[in-house]
Amino acid sequence: MxxxxxxxxxxxxxxxxxxxxxxxxxxxxxxxxxxxxxxxxxxxxxxxxxxxxxxxxxxxxxxxxxxxxxxxxxxxxxxxxxxxxxxxxxxxxxxxxxxxxRPAFDPDDPALVPAAEPEAPDIMDLKQSGAALHAALLTLPQEQVDLIRLSFFDEASHSTIAARTGLPIGTVKSRIRLAFGRLRTALEEFK
The missing domain is CATH 1.10.1740.10 (RNA polymerase sigma factor, region 2, helix turn helix motif)
Incomplete structure (x- = not known):
């Protein structure tokens, strides 16, 4: 060629x-x-x-x-x-x-800036709130503590909790609601 x-x-x-x-x-x-x-x-x-x-x-x-x-x-x-x-x-x-x-990288973008460290008074409030919650949980029966732990700390759905515990889903919901009522009362006593 x-x-x-x-x-x-x-x-x-x-x-x-x-x-x-x-x-x-x-x-x-x-x-x-x-x-x-x-x-x-x-x-x-x-x-x-x-x-x-x-x-x-x-x-x-x-x-x-x-x-x-x-x-x-x-x-x-x-x-x-x-x-x-x-x-x-x-x-x-x-x-x-x-x-x-594609947008240009902006190092000053607020989404990329790490959250500010909490102030000392805020840290104290968080510790006190955590201690109060822990003390309030100790006032509940173990069965209710287990349901709250599964629901909010393990983030299990009500149907998953019902399957794990062998309880009907309606019973799981009512016991969690009852546990919250008792927790609310216990937390108000600690204030």
Whole structure:
């Protein structure tokens, strides 16, 4: 493929031969012919997608470089060369679009800033509340403590608790409600 030829009017098999020549011998003449034939077509295709002539030109150049680098991956038995070329162009456009749509990393984003350490008075309140809850739990019968532990600390659903304890689901719900009533009363006594 060392003669200066044009691909105009070439069959799909001929175009595939140019890509194979690029892959096997890094044939610049074949690449130039491919570039002359497909460069404008790829640019027009990308212009429809981007609606930006400079972006279409840049993406076309990137596509042609990808064709040069990936020519060894082309398999004429799997499809037409033009479909392979335009698939590369489409994938490059998708990658560029994704990069453009991805927000830039902002280190000052409040979602990324760790929560402030609690103040000393808040830590004391938390410890006192925890101690009061622990003392209130000691006033409950063990069966009710077990139900509260399963429901709120283990985050088990009422149906799971019923299956584990062998109790009807209605009984589980009423015993948890009763345990909360007793806990509320016990906590008010500790205040």
């Amino acid at each position: 060392t003669d200066r030829t044009s691909l105009a009017g070439s069959s799909p098999a001929d175009i595939g031969k140019y890509i194979v020549a690029i892959a096997s011998a890094q044939d610049m003449v074949a690449f130039e012919a491919l570039f002359r034939e497909f460069g404008p077509r790829i640019r027009a295709y990308l212009l429809k997608l981007t609606r930006d002539s400079q972006a279409a030109e840049d993406l076309m150049q990137e596509t042609m470089l990808a064709i040069w680098r990936k020519a060894g991956q082309f398999d004429p038995m799997r499809g037409q060369a033009s479909a392979w070329i335009f698939t590369i162009a489409r994938n490059i456009w998708i990658d560029a679009w994704r990069k453009q749509k």
